[in-house]
Amino acid sequence: MxxxxxxxxxxxxxxxxxxxxxxxxxxxxxxxxxxxxxxxxxxxxxxxxxxxxxxxxxxxxxxxxxxxxxxxxxxxxxxxESVAPEALVELHTSGATQCGACTPGVVMTARFVIDHPGLLERASVRQLMAGNLCRCTGYDGIIEGIAEALRQEETSP
Amino acid sequence: MKRREGLAKLMGREAYVDDLTVADCLWGATVRSSCARGRIREVRFGEGFDWGEFVVVDHRDLPGENVIALIETDQPVLAAEAVRHVHEAVVLLAHADRDLLRRAVEAVEVVVEEEPPIFDFRQPPEPAQIQHGNDNVFKELKIEKGDVDKALAKAPVVVEGVFTTGAQEHVYLETQGMLAWVEDGVVTVKGSMQCPYYVQKALKLALGREDHEVRVVQAPTGGGFGGKEEFPSGIALHAALLALKAGKPVKLIYERGEDMVATTKRHPSWIRHRTAVDTKGRLLAQDIEVVLDAGAYATLSSVVLSRAVIHAAGPYHCENVRIRGRAVLTNAVPFGAFRGFGAPQSLFACERQMDRIASELTLDPVRIRRRNLIRDGEETATGQVITDGTDRLKVLDRALELSSFQHKRRAYLDFNDTHPYLRRGVGLATFLHGAGFTGSGEVYLASEVHVAGLADGKVEVRTANTEMGQGTQTVFTQLVTDRLGLKAEDVVIAEPDTARVPDSGPTVASRTTMVVGGLIEKACDDLRRRLGLGNEERGEVLTAALALWHRQHPGEELLGTAHYEPPDGIHWDDANYRGEAYGAFAWATYVAAVEVDLRTYTARVLDFVAVQEIGKVLHEVLARGQIQGGVVQGIGWALLEDFRFKDGAMANGQLTNYIIPTSDDVPPIRVAFLENPYAHGAQGAKGIGELPMDGPAPAIVNAVAAATGADPCTIPLTPERMMSVLEAREVAR
Amino acid sequence: MTMLFPSDLEEACEMLAASDGKAVPLAGGTDLLVHWPQRFEDHGRTFLDLSQLAELRAIRWSDSALILGGGVTYWQTLGDRAVCDAFPLLEKAGRQVGAVQIQARGTWAGNIVNASPAADGVPVLMAYDAVVELVSTQGEEEIPLSEFYLGYKQMRRRPNQLVRAVRLPRRRHDVEVFEKIGPRRAQAITKLGFAATHSAAGWRVVANSMAPTVCRCRTLEGMLEHGSPIRRPEDLMPAIRQDVSPIDDIRSTAQYRQKVFSRTLFHALFSDEK
Missing domain, CATH: 3.10.20.30 (Beta-grasp domain)
Structure with missing residues (x-):
């Protein structure tokens, strides 16, 4: 060796x-x-x-x-650790985290989707999030948080 | 109010046990049996390692009894003479170098002289396979009312069915983990757990120590679902034994594969129904037999069996009921607590059977439920008269309406006539779940709660009840702010630490909000009383009174306390399983729409509606999240999570091969609540967390039956199983 | 336990040659690094990191072919409209390899040389008649992907060779089908799958998880070429039995694999109603 x-x-x-x-x-x-x-x-x-x-x-x-x-x-x-709390408001409100163990990973993929809305032309949020297993939320809280953040991005100047 | 610790979790700042840095800490690891049953002859330490560098612990290092204290005393902390299942812990190692440690574990061989194991819980054991009593039966239970045999004999129609359900792995995303150290003679354990006082009890017995010599602290816990109810006692002991011997802190964190193969699972079940009905579908007799695979040690199986039998007859009124249950030893990994605790198994059978009866009588599955659902004034199987005033038909109707059940049914008939290979169906399940502990369980727990009034005007809630994702901290905070008129930031939730918090009972059985929450409210009132304030005094008045009290009593502690007192009218006969099994039940109807692909034999859930009456919804987002998450676990159990055994051990112990649902496998879970406040629950709340595990499997499988005309009675209904069920249907025609 | 960081492909070949073919080429790592802490036998090896070689990351077109560099990831092709339009099965298969995190790291070439019978990227490449371009200090070699595998986890790449590129001939296809049947809809290891294409070059039917290697199904292709009458999925079974030999394993059964292969293939190619 x-x-x-x-x-x-x-x-x-x-x-x-x-x-x-x-x-x-x-x-x-x-x-x-x-x-x-x-x-x-x-x-x-x-x-x-x-x-x-x-x-x-x-x-x-x-x-x-x-x-x-x-x-x-x-x-x-x-x-x-690089994600600002302001970028997490919608996920917090929607119930995207429960036990929190999957959450940091969820946040990183979610932010990627939110920052690249063009991806949704070819794939759904549920498909794009499929690489993050969550055992607590049933995913609805996550998916709704992302959808709400995307709406915010769209309406904000 | 948003989830209190939510932002910390989203920012990755919540410190779970493996996130804690401790100076001079060793890593711990576990050497396990590779044999299902036998006598330990030798433990061989392989070449190429300087074993003197390792901390090595075996059963001889136990200062106290070699027992993990629980209901029975059959499970050793570390196997001494014999092993009863593959992956049973035998030897512990610790070392500072984690990579070296991982290799070292592989180099230790536990030599076992094999004895005949038993793996099939449905078969009576051969004499050589008996390991408990004279029949391997850990527990037998019977519920009986009326005359079942007579009713069966003269009934116009009797429908029989056999139902089987598989094991299920919890897959909490944070694996089991414990950190242990010794400080001023006190053995302290901090880690991932649901029930700090269970762990403390186990530490005391096996380490031969008194209350004040062991301290247990819950670290933020990344999911439990029952998997961190009893199991952490063992791993806490392992970490503590290593720390005691090493004289250094030891962190014992399971890797995913180890967690999957070595920890408890949901009990597999075999359930038989013989149901007598009249031609209009009225239930005349229910004869039910429930058999659970308990695995190698008793764990909580007797209690799981109890829940299974109590729920087995479903939410229906029937004059003649006989339910016989038994939990049986096998040489599989011990099965233990898992969300729903036996009820999902027996409710799957019950609700599948209701559809089969309807089909036999060519009745509408809704109508047969409508006809038999328990009305106020009628009795459950244990003779408990239901008088809660809940309109159970309304729960059913709300679910039908929300899911467009009848519309879907008609539309799917047309769809199925024309589509070459897709078949759609809609199915429902109507069920109940007892809230909190069974019968007199809460009396034995004798829970205590403290609410401390602090000098800075804040109050601190001290309970042993843990946050593992379900929202304990948020709900407790909300109960206090509502009760005392304080702001959320003025409410501190104490870390569950046996050195600081009283024993308010385990965080299980959906009792935390309902029971412990109620005690918190009482403790708040007690705090006010101690301040000389009436129950109407709130907010600033209270804050000012706290400040004044502390000025007058410097250095003293002001505690509002509350102890559990049973509500009147609860009488439970544990010997005969008669009486009030629960103080209250939650009621629900779930509806699933599924699509079966006849090319691939795959079922997919298209729509899911969950309607439940849970007393009072304390926090909409949390409550909905509990239901949605539970339903998705239920979908996994029903369709995907195929636990494979080899010699009683998990053969697919990787997330690559044990398949839980992703976001793309499930539809949005549509949730609705009905409220009928429960007099003895916090703000009227009943239990919620276990409910969503009960309904999905029967609703989904009923929908598959409706879609295909087949009669599936086994879950998980994997594509391979679907193939054989559909082929059986073809042969039957 | 060490890593080699070549600065270009030539140096990578030299490093590999110098190691006597013992260094392990590492690209996305989505296969090689699974359960890394427990892979004791690998910890002593030398890894040759290819993930940063820009020349391997290129997607190029020639008049006659699409040339995917040896380090091109699924995610790169998914983001390349021209590739997805010309070779729609690359998009279809690429989206079904793991999820975003795996697609971002996993490479088409890595999928080929990992030589798993369950490889999800290989069937579509093989159905497009891909050619594997290998390179070493000894020179270059081209092997048609359909002739690349010799047996279970056995292939014609020699230890001193690296995949420089995967070349897909540009053709007009009138049939392009890909099916992956896994235990769930996303992020799953395939129970069985296939890709089928038809062009002037004829029929290609490629199955994965159905034999020791991903393989072309020549009997099925022959049936299709001759236009043999196929009225029911069962009519495909004799050919399937000739072409593949699925097994019972932790993920499925031989019976399920055969039967579902026949049914999905039938509905993909012969069913009037789609």
Whole structure:
């Protein structure tokens, strides 16, 4: 076995340049949670099925349990910690969160949908949210919150 | 009011147990049996590891009894001489390096001399398979009224049916997890749980410690659904044992696969109905047999069975009823608490049977329910006279109206005549669910609640009842603001911490709002009384009185308290299962419209309407969310969640292979409430959380039957099962 | 346990050659990284990260073909109207691979070389007569996708080769069908699926989760070419039995797979009412 090679890994995390030393073979999820002090991103399954670990990579939702941190060097990662409370009003009101364990992932995909309404020309909100399993809400609270946020975006100047 | 902790959850700031950082903390892990039943001969620690670096715990490290305290004392904390199911915990390890620890677990081998296991709960055991009593039956129950045999013998029509339901995994999105440490001689455990005092009781017995030597704190809990009712006691003990031996904090977090294979599930069931009816569909006799697979240890099976039999006759009036139930040991993973607690199983059978009777008599399924629904003044199977004044026909009618039931039925007939391969149908289920604990359960719990008046004018609600998503914090806050005229920010909900909060009972059985909420209201009144205020005094008057009291009593604590007192007229005979099984029932009718694709044998829910009478709706968004979430779990149980066993263990223990519904698998769940305030519930509320688990499966399967003319009686109704059911129909023709 | 970060495809080939083919090419990671903490045997390996090679991310057109770079994700093709219009099955299949999070990372080429019989991207590519362009320090090689697999998880890619691109000939198709039957509507592993096309090149019927590899169903194709009379789904069964050999596993049964294959294929191709 070759000796693990440590190197400098740098990427943009929630708008800030991050640098740390590692082999690059840790999961992005673990690095965020256990090395960089951002436990908002949750692990629900570790198999890319539940979406609780969703973050944005260059603006697109991805499962951070299926990415090695070396793969995000020089790229932009945004986590739930980057979302402003004002962007969550509709989801809060509609009952989009109950136990909260799936919620950070839901929020990251929901914000992506809300910020890219053009996606709805080819897919429904329910299809776009299918990568985020929720066991509490039955999804209605989530879907309604997104719909309301989309209405707000549409009517706001 | 919006969900109190909602924004923190949406922002990812709620700190669940795995989010807590603790200095010098070790990771814990569990070595499990790979054999379903046998004697432990040896535990081998493999080569390539310096085992001296690991904290290793086995049954010999238990200071107290090797028992997870619950109803029975049959389940060990760590298997000592024998194992009874695959994935039973045998040895614990801890180490600072989690990756190394994961490998180490694989390197420990539990050598077991196999004994004959039993996996089929419907078959009587061979002598060599007996592991409990002389027949492996953990619990038998019987409800009887009238003369069932006579009624069956002379009835014009008797309809028989056998119904089976599968196991179900909770899939709370946060897996089980515990953090344990020892501080000033006190063993402290913090983690994901529903019932801190259950955990404390288990810690005391197995660690041989007194109340003040163990402290249990609930961390924010990412879903429970019953799965964090009794199971956390074991994992808390595991973490505590490792922390005691290590002299360091230990965090024990289950990975998803481990959580799926090693934790409790919903009890699989086999239920037989023999129903005597007259030609107009009036029920003359119900003869019901309920058998539950309990798995390897007793857990809460006796109580689950109790709920199953109490609900088995449904919301109907019938003079002659016999319900026999038993919960049977197998060498499967122990089955335990899961939302609905036995009632979903027996109500599936009951409501499916009602449609089958209607079909046998060529009656309208609505009409047969209308004819038999219990009226005020009539009795349930246990002889409880219903006098709550709820118009159950109105609940039914509201559901029919909201779902356009009759219109859909006609339209679907035309659709089915013309479509090459899609078949649509609409089905309903009418049911009840007892609110809170059964019979005298609350008396035994003797719950206590404190509402503390603080010097800064705020009040603090101290209960052991936990938030796991259902909205406890929000509802408790609302009850206090309504009662005392305070603002939400002036109400503090205490962290459930056995060192600070009284035992207000477990967070289960939809009792939290109804029972504990009622106690909070009383404790608020008591607080006012202690301040010398009348019950009409609110808001600023109260705040000022609090400030004054604290100036006059520096350093003292002001507590309003309340203890549970049973309402009058509740008499329950636990030996004969007669009397008032519950203080109140919630009533519901659910309607499902489904589409069956004859190409793929797949059923899809097109529309779902859930109408229920729950006393009083305290918080519309929370209540609706509970129903919608429960219904979707019910849809999963009915159609998707096919729990596969291999040697009693879960063979599909990954989210890739155990399929729960996504947002794209379910329609919007349309919810409506009727209100008829319950005198003994907080603001008139009855239980709500378990109700939505009961109705979906029968409504959906009834709709499939209506769509296809087939007679499915087994869930989950997976496409593979649908294929054989539809083929059976073709043969029958 | 280490990672290699090539700066271009040429360097990637050199690194792979230097590792004697032992380095594991890693693109989206949606297969290789599932349950990563428990994949002890993989932790000691060297991974060659391809996810950042810009030249692999390109979608190009030639006069005769669509050329998907080896690192093109489902999400890229879903966002490319020209691709979706010319090859509608790529959109149909792409939308059914996992959900957005997986589509954003998973690559068409990765789906090919993961060599799973359940691969959702492969049937449509094969039904479009895709050609796999492989490259190594030794040179280039092209293999038709329909000849790429040798057996369960066995393929003709050699360990020192990388997928440079997947090439799809531009043709006019009068039939383009894709069906994925999974345990639920979204985000599911396929129980069975198929893609079928018809063009001047003839019929292509490709099934997944029905045999040790994704495969063309030559008997079915022959029936279609000859216009054999098909009146009921059952008429397809003899050919299906010749072409595929489904099994009972954790996800479904052989009987269900065969029967539903016949029924969905029949309704897709022969039923008058659609």
């Amino acid at each position: 070759t000796k693990p090679e440590h190197r400098d890994i740098g990427f943009t995390l929630n708008g800030e340049e991050i640098r740390f030393s590692g082999t690059g073979t840790e999961r992005l999820l673990d690095v965020l949670r256990y090395r960089l002090g951002l436990p908002g991103t949750k692990e629900g399954c570790g198999e890319g099925e539940c979406g609780a670990c969703t973050v944005h990579l260059d603006g697109v939702p991805v499962n951070s349990c299926l990415i090695l941190v070396g793969q995000v060097r020089n790229r932009r990662v945004d986590t739930v």
